[in-house]
Amino acid sequence: MIGFLIGKLHAKQPPLLLVNVNGVGYEVEAPMSTFYALGAEGSDVTLLTHMHVREDAMLLFGFATEHERALFKELIKVNGVGAKMALAILSSMSVQDFVFAVDAANSAGLTKIPGVGKKTADRLVIEMRDRLKNWALMFAANGKPLSLVSQGASVAPIQTLGQVQRSAINALESLGYKTAQAESMIGDIDAEGLTLEALIKKALQAVKV
Structure with a gap:
């Protein structure tokens, strides 16, 4: 399994990243929360990764923080929540906001995430509330995810x-x-x-x- 990547950011086009690791290009899908933390193309990058194996493909997902990766792994365990929906959740709200929404049983708020219907939102609350209880306590005590990606400075857009x-x-x-x-x-x-x-x-x- 591939646990992390350290290399150069060769290209980025949400939700895909291409990371050059010693001359090998790794295609990585990432949530927007990770994209916000990245620098410009050509900059150094460190990503925590999760390899998702399907019958027809082997997919690599990248994350800026351990909490993002851990939540992604928990999300794809939920019946009806695939990798695409997990990325949409992480792109639509922070890990902390998701944990608080689940802890507060705010299924109505979760339905505003694309692809998350009422049944799925209710299932997320029911299946994940106990699993994320310690997370809620930690965030309530002002705990913050540990970022492994340096915040990149804003880069002037090169596209029209x-x-x-x-x-x-x-x-x-x-x-x-x-x-x-x-x-x-x-x-x-x-x-x-x-x-x-x-x-x-x-x-x-x-x-x-």
């Missing part, structure tokens, strides 16, 4: 404004949002001067969970 908006819409669609909804979310934001990651972050922050 239209390209950034289209890429952001594609990223939201990959997280489970419908095309019309993704276009509306991006269309409501003044995207001038924003990087792709910053634009997606603003769009997701506008969705109150």
Whole structure:
């Protein structure tokens, strides 16, 4: 199994990363929370990873913090929650906010995450409340996830404004949002001067969970 990657960030296009590790390019899927922590292409990167083996594919997922990876592993244990939905959850809210939502049995708030219906939200609360009880206590005591990725400085966008908006819409669609909804979310934001990651972050922050 691959536990972590240390290398150069060769390319990033949410939800995919391409990491160059000693000349070998690893394709990694990551939540938006991890993308926000990354520097520019060509920068050094360290990612915690989880290898997901299916009958038809071997997928590698990357995370900026141990809490993100641990929550991802817990999420995919829940019946009806696959890797795509787990990434959507981690992209839509912080680990701490998810833990508090489950602890408070806020299934209505969880249904605002793309792909999470009422039955799935209820199942998340029922199956994960006890498992995340210690997490809730830790976060209530101001515990914070340990980040393994250095916060990168904002980088001036190298794409045209239209390209950034289209890429952001594609990223939201990959997280489970419908095309019309993704276009509306991006269309409501003044995207001038924003990087792709910053634009997606603003769009997701506008969705109150």
